[in-house]
Amino acid sequence: MIVTTAQLFKHAYGKYAVGAYNINNAEQAMGLFRGCIQSQSPFIIQISKGARKYTDKRMLEAIIRSAGEVFPEAIYAVHLDHGDEETCYDCINSGFYSSVMIDASHDPFEKNVEITKRVVKAAHAKGLSVEAELGMLGGVEEDISVDEGNSCLTKPDEAKLFIEQTGCDSLAAAIGTSHGAYKFSGHQSLHFEVIEGITKLVPNFPIVMHGSSSVPQEEVRRINAAGGKLGSAVGVDENEYLPAAKRGVTKINIDTDGRLVWTRVHREFFRDKPTEFDFRPPGKIFMDEYANFIAHKNKMLGGEGVLSDLRKSLTK
Numbered sequence: 081m082i083v084t085t086a087q088l089f090k091h092a093y094g095k096y097a098v099g100a101y102n103i104n105n106a107e108q109a110m111g112l113f114r115g116c117i118q119s120q121s122p123f124i125i126q127i128s129k130g131a132r133k134y135t136d137k138r139m140l141e142a143i144i145r146s147a148g149e150v151f152p153e154a155i156y157a158v159h160l161d162h163g164d165e166e167t168c169y170d171c172i173n174s175g176f177y178s179s180v181m182i183d184a185s186h187d188p189f190e191k192n193v194e195i196t197k198r199v200v201k202a203a204h205a206k207g208l209s210v211e212a213e214l215g216m217l218g219g220v221e222e223d224i225s226v227d228e229g230n231s232c233l234t235k236p237d238e239a240k241l242f243i244e245q246t247g248c249d250s251l252a253a254a255i256g257t258s259h260g261a262y263k264f265s266g267h268q269s270l271h272f273e274v275i276e277g278i279t280k281l282v283p284n285f286p287i288v289m290h291g292s293s294s295v296p297q298e299e300v301r302r303i304n305a306a307g308g309k310l311g312s313a314v315g316v317d318e319n320e321y322l323p324a325a326k327r328g329v330t331k332i333n334i335d336t337d338g339r340l341v342w343t344r345v346h347r348e349f350f351r352d353k354p355t356e357f358d359f360r361p362p363g364k365i366f367m368d369e370y371a372n373f374i375a376h377k378n379k380m381l382g383g384e385g386v387l388s389d390l391r392k393s394l395t396k
């Protein structure tokens with residue numbers, strides 16, 4: 081059942097974080113839905129601009145609609161990840177999305193406000209909520225690359241002003257994470273003081289954490305042992321998801337870790353079976369492994385076993 085992102089946030093706020101997972105194809109969709117049923121968790125399906133172009137946006141929507149029929153128990157929202165203004169309007173008008181993200185964080189503050197305000201107006205008119213971004217994460221996002229030196233943490237007083245001026249419904253804040261597999265060279269903690277600073281000034285406002293993959297070292301080791309050449313880096317400590325959630329981080333975005341599962345499964349499969357050329361056997365292993373991976377993440381986010389309570393609260 082597709083619900084609004086606001087409904088998911090209302091149930092989760094301060095207790096657990098809703099996992100937001102990027103999908104591109106049917107195998108990921110199957111693993112995602114199965115994993116969320118396994119852990120009895122709600123979830124957010126994230127669709128990036130790149131995912132919309134990978135096959136065809138209608139193909140991806142059809143896969144999601146079908147997954148909803150295959151797994152009638154699932155409760156989820158559909159969200160545009162890192163949208164530009166034009167893509168936001170396309171999604172708002174499609175009637176399929178629960179929420180959109182307008183990412184104008186690379187523009188100066190005033191321009192970010194101006195663009196976000198326009199998207200909020202269009203989205204609210206159709207009942208969708210809007211995630212906006214302030215501050216700059218490091219890493220690579222589709223066509224934009226920000227090196228660590230240029231990333232900057234969100235300032236809580238600016239966040240308050242931004243939320244008041246734009247009317248956005250949730251805020252992607254830069255709290256020390258970055259996108260992709262190359263995050264930190266050594267252990268690094270989240271900037272809890274930034275989360276607390278925002279929550280203090282804007283109580284009960286959902287904060288979104290991007291770049292939340294943990295880049296498990298065992299996964300990287302296995303990929304490299306099967307012919308990969310991934311560099312060494314670590315991601316977000318999974319034990320910090322829940323403390324962040326308790327402080328107001330309501331949506332946690334994870335994509336890279338799922339890509340690592342895919343890469344590991346396929347590299348090991350074809351290494352061990354060099355005469356194989358049917359893509360279904362590794363595809364089946366991937367769906368199983370991806371489901372387990374999703375269930376594990378949901379547990380770490382504190383959202384394991386919450387589905388029946390959410391269902392009850394939705395029917396009240």
Ligand code: G3H
Pocket residue numbers: 102128129130131161162221222259335336
């Ligand atoms: O933050 C971006 C997400 O990982 C989506 O990646 O734009 O390559 O689909 P993508």
Ligand code: 13P
Pocket residue numbers: 102161162258259260261289290291292293294333334335336337
């Ligand atoms: P990761 O690259 O850490 O998985 O972050 C994904 C993300 O933020 C999608 O918006």
Ligand code: ZN
Pocket residue numbers: 162259290291333
């Ligand atoms: Zn992101």
